[in-house]
Amino acid sequence: MDQEYERRLLRQINYQNLPKKSRMTKSLGAACSPVSVKSGDRFIPTRAGSNWSINFHYANENCRSPTQNHKAKDGSSDSSKDAVAYAALLRNELLGAGIETVPEPHTDDRRHEVLAHDSYSLFRYTVHTKRVPCDRGNEVSPFSLSPLSNKSHKLLRSPRKPARKISKIPFKVLDAPELQDDFYLNLVDWSAGNLLSVGLGACVYLWSACTSQVTRLCDLSVDGDSVTSVCWNERGSLVAVGTHKGYVQIWDAAGGRKLTCLEGHSARVGALAWNGEQLSSGSRDRVILQRDVRTPPCAERRLQGHRQEVCGLKWSPDHQHLASGGNDNKLLVWNSSSLVPVQQYSDHLAAVKAIAWSPHQHGLLASGGGTADRCLRFWNTLTGQALQSTDTGSQVCNLAWSKHANELVSTHGYSQNQILVWKYPSLTQVAKLTGHSYRVLYLAVSPDGEAIVTGAGDETLRFWNVFSKTRCTKESKSVLNLFTRIR
Secondary structure, three states: OOHHHHHHHHHHHHHHHOOHHHHHHHHHHOOOOOOOOOOOOOOOOOOOOOOHHHHHHHHHHHOOOHHHHHHHOOOOOHHHHHHHHHHHHHHHHHHOOOOOOOOOOOOOHHHHOOOHHHOOOOOOOOOOOOOOOOOHHHOOOOOOOOOOOHHHHHHHHOOOOOOOOOOOOOOEEEEOOOOOOOOOOEOEEEOOOOEEEEEEOOEEEEEEOOOOOEEEEEEHHHHOOOEEEEEEOOOOOEEEEEEOOOOEEEEEOOOOEEEEEEOOOOOOEEEEEEEOOEEEEEEOOOEEEEEEOOOOOOOEEEEEOOOOOEEEEEEOOOOOEEEEEEOOOOEEEEEOOOOOOOEEEOOOOOOEEEEEEOOOOOOEEEEEEOOOOOEEEEEEOOOOEEEEEEEOOOOEEEEEEOOOOOEEEEEEOOOOOOEEEEEOOOOEEEEEEOOOOOOEEEEEEOOOOOEEEEEEOOOEEEEEEOOOOOOOOOOOEOOOOOOOOOO
């Protein structure tokens, strides 16, 4: 090679490898100085520090558009699982990763990293003095006609979980005239006996999910009152009804008769929660009353900790702690004996109505804030520690955990009026359901834990299959007279 040409070539290569500041210095001062480098006629780049498994992953990510990348992260589609299986197959054949099962698309991106002791460099420039032991698992039978290794064959034969598909269409829609559009009320509940109680104006109706029959339980219009909350006891035999005037009525659902009427509140009762035979009620008067329905009404516990209306009440699964949320943006936790809260959380920036205890992890509490907050927050009530939070983008109206999986569903108001299914603790959105034209203010879970019912100010009740396989994909209208309107 010509010496002058070699010098120019080496100068250009060294100039390109310099940082920008050094390039400017070279160009101003010593651009014409000769460079004397002793080298051969070939330039071999150094690849000793290259991580080929990570570069391979980045190459796959960069070749897709942002929309394709977003779809690839959605584990509910078959194409995303095929892409993950194909990427694992390539890593087996090119990098010797030894992957035998298809990883889940929802797992962390660290799945793309390959352990050093299981991988071999794609390019080698050194001579090994010791022979690399062969991997018996990757040996291919001399009689096989396939170019793939044994582990790749195991990867292709590995069982794949069926794709999780949640229908985005409700399987039933009931019209609910006079269902109030009020964030602070709780007008829908589902009993253990598969009866749905709904407060419509001054009346409480019971709808049977087994027979689709509707009965009117009570009518408060004769007393000039209206329904502000309903709640079933654990056995599903009694339903508590909170009223606008501050009364709490206990009704026998089977007999259709009122058992007792509890006084004590000076304003509307918007939140109710049963704990065995004890009933807790939260009111606009900022007081929580806890009473045993078997004892005289005078025996009660008064819990005073909120500075504004109490709009959320939930007892823990072990019946030891009561969580309360209020319009003062506070989330309080009470035990069964103390008259002062044992824990107080003030991270929310709006009213806390959405409260749910996890049935899978002891002491785990989830809460959601109103329009000015929009966040889901998780708390370890055993230590008082804040765990996680995520901005949902909309007012959080209700929360409910799945009985079978570590998932929860949230309903939202301003401004998207959507229903979201989350996987915990990754907080990955499993599904987004839309259909309500007003805020989704009411939520109840079926006794089998598979379906939910949502209610909104658009005066409809919609039933969704969110925690089970889809049973029906067509939207059906009820023909029940009491819940159906003429359009």
